[in-house]
């Protein structure tokens with residue numbers, strides 16, 4: 001099948017390193033890059049959930065696959081020197097707030113020093129390469145503002161996970177200023193909020209919690225029903241990462257406003273409470289939920305919104321699916337694959353959702369969908 005002609009066709013035939021390729025977002029990104037004709041090389045740990053999208057979609061047979069720890073600086077240096085990537089998407093991280101309270105040292109080591117190891121290894125790369133470093137909307141100092149955080153707002157973070165990503169952002173900016181002026185490697189960072197989508201089985205995330213409960217006929221226990229988040233389908237930020245990398249790849253050096261941090265978030269209609277999200281899930285998979293708020297639980301931000309004006313102005317990027325579509329596609333994916341262990345069928349459903357998402361983005365006139373000339 002010929003490569004899909006999107007993102008200016010820049011990924012066709014190119015070598016792309018994805019760190020965290022065995023994770024939820026990494027597995028979706030890997031499948032999208034394969035559709036775009038890229039040669040994908042993954043660096044990450046073995047999937048830590050059973051099932052995992054990586055295993056269900058049979059991705060180990062479709063990519064160059066390296067299991068390794070990004071806390072090992074020499075391993076990361078060797079990997080980048082051997083792979084000689086044209087593009088890097090750095091997603092590997094310890095991504096869970098609650099786990100970061102249990103394992104703060106591991107969280108900082110992985111999220112801060114892992115990122116520094118990737119940046120440092122990229123310094124030695126003497127060829128054009130576009131690198132998108134993935135952090136999170138939680139990297140901002142959260143003041144429970146009603147308006148969305150902008151890219152210039154201060155980094156911060158209450159808990160170890162959030163602050164580790166704020167620290168990663170500071171390291172990315174410092175490395176770019178200190179080592180990458182005039183360097184062939186172009187670097188940007190991407191901050192996205194909570195994503196939903198088929199194939200996530202992480203603990204302590206609301207959609208996987210819903211699916212586990214619904215599949216077993218139990219009520220969904222909701223810890224934080226009033227917390228508001230900018231929910232978006234996983235394909236939304238991934239389209240932002242891919243388009244940002246495609247635009248970076250056309251720059252001669254890092255002297256461009258594109259070599260900076262970008263928010264990727266949904267439209268305002270998707271800023272919903274956890275309770276509203278669960279109610280929407282139940283429209284596609286009937287069941288019930290119960291409030292399990294714990295007044296003694298660790299602190300989690302209640303209100304978090306992103307401004308995406310910069311991505312809109314500089315990249316022409318915006319979200320393509322509304323809240324109801326994102327939830328419906330997510331629940332459909334789980335329902336249709338619940339009893340399925342055939343990688344070909346899982347891939348085919350995933351490809352269908354990527355194509356449906358691309359069609360919606362094309363209808364909205366988003367520039368990344370314009371076929372390459």
Ligand SMILES: NC(=O)c1ccc[n+]([C@@H]2O[C@H](COP(=O)([O-])OP(=O)(O)OC[C@H]3O[C@@H](n4cnc5c(N)ncnc54)[C@H](O)[C@@H]3O)[C@@H](O)[C@H]2O)c1
Pocket residue numbers: 019020021022023024025026043044045046047048068069070071090091092093094095110114134135136137192193194195196202
């Ligand atoms: N899922 C979300 O809602 C969300 C929201 C904002 C930001 N993010 C960010 O997106 C990225 C991907 O998140 P995800 O949801 O796919 O998480 P995930 O837990 O599904 O995947 C994490 C990936 O990182 C790898 N990894 C973890 N520790 C590692 C180590 N020490 N060495 C090498 N690899 C390691 C894992 O093997 C896995 O491939 C992370 O950087 C996360 O912080 C996720």
